[in-house]
Amino acid sequence: MNLPKISVIIPVYNRITYLKEAVEAAVNQTLAPHEVLIIDDGSVEEIAADIDKLAKEYPYCKVLHQPKNLGVSAARNRGLREATGDYVLFLDDDDLLARNYFNNALELMLEDRSIDVFVGLSTLVGDPGRRLKKLQQFNAKLARDHQDVKDPLYFLRYCPAIHAMLFKRSALAGHYFPEGVDYGEDRLWLLQLKAAGVSFHPEEMVVAFYRIHREHHPVGAPEKFVEAAREMVDHPAQRAHLNLLEAHFARKAGKPFRSLISIFKALRYPSVVWQALKLL
Numbered sequence: 001m002n003l004p005k006i007s008v009i010i011p012v013y014n015r016i017t018y019l020k021e022a023v024e025a026a027v028n029q030t031l032a033p034h035e036v037l038i039i040d041d042g043s044v045e046e047i048a049a050d051i052d053k054l055a056k057e058y059p060y061c062k063v064l065h066q067p068k069n070l071g072v073s074a075a076r077n078r079g080l081r082e083a084t085g086d087y088v089l090f091l092d093d094d095d096l097l098a099r100n101y102f103n104n105a106l107e108l109m110l111e112d113r114s115i116d117v118f119v120g121l122s123t124l125v126g127d128p129g130r131r132l133k134k135l136q137q138f139n140a141k142l143a144r145d146h147q148d149v150k151d152p153l154y155f156l157r158y159c160p161a162i163h164a165m166l167f168k169r170s171a172l173a174g175h176y177f178p179e180g181v182d183y184g185e186d187r188l189w190l191l192q193l194k195a196a197g198v199s200f201h202p203e204e205m206v207v208a209f210y211r212i213h214r215e216h217h218p219v220g221a222p223e224k225f226v227e228a229a230r231e232m233v234d235h236p237a238q239r240a241h242l243n244l245l246e247a248h249f250a251r252k253a254g255k256p257f258r259s260l261i262s263i264f265k266a267l268r269y270p271s272v273v274w275q276a277l278k279l280l
Contacts, residue, residue, distance in 0.1 A: 005034030006102055006111070007085030008168070010076035010093055013041040016050045018094040018211065025097040026089075027058050029108065034085040036061045039078050042069035066118040073177035073185045080169075080176065081268045090169045095163050096125070096209040104205065112201070117193070119149075119202040122161035126212030149200045152235040155190045157241070161184045164208040171198050184225035191232050221247035240269035 245261035
């Protein structure tokens with residue numbers, strides 16, 4: 001039997017430190033990928049050359065160079081347009097995969113053809129220490145408490161790691177990551193898919209690893225995420241949660257009055273009252 005083909009899409013920008021490990025995590029799967037597309041998002045010439053050199057060491061690897069730095073969403077969209085596999089996985093250049101990920105996910109998806117997206121768990125890895133341990137505990141509790149995809153706050157209060165999700169490519173037709181948003185772009189895209197009726201299937205199975213390190217790219221503007229998300233949601237709980245996020249970001253930005261206004265807006269929905277009071 002011919003197994004479905006998996007395309008792995010890895011965006012990278014001006015960083016080579018962890019790319020080799022990410023590529024190896026993909027090509028060394030117990031079920032080999034059909035292709036690994038490395039999207040160089042306008043890296044400087046020297047690093048772009050290193051990326052090309054690295055890709056030549058591995059089977060299935062192909063590098064696609066963006067004409068300039070267009071952001072992670074544009075890089076992922078380029079990969080999605082170029083991918084030829086039946087299934088797609090998005091892997092950041094500094095993250096890792098469990099070796100039997102593809103095999104386990106595909107087994108479930110082929111058994112139940114109604115599943116458009118397999119959703120596994122990602123655990124945090126990095127230099128051991130108290131901070132990492134606390135983050136691991138928080139992340140694990142968040143995942144345990146939010147396994148109901150029908151919950152309107154799924155993808156808002158809790159969002160699975162993008163690399164812990166395997167997508168049926170046919171279910172993604174016409175759906176692309178929002179470009180011009182550099183914070184929460186994956187959440188916006190997942191909300192878009194959910195609204196379009198794409199089916200998600202969560203499993204309590206660790207399939208990937210999110211690396212904590214000092215070289216993370218700068219976080220973008222969360223205000224754009226909140227504004228864009230408001231255009232996509234219609235459930236009162238979703239709107240209330242976005243008000244809480246807005247309050248949190250405003251407080252961090254030193255805007256207490258704006259934060260207070262957003263908190264009071266959130267109080268319209270009873271289920272978030274406790275969260276709102278904690279921000280006061």
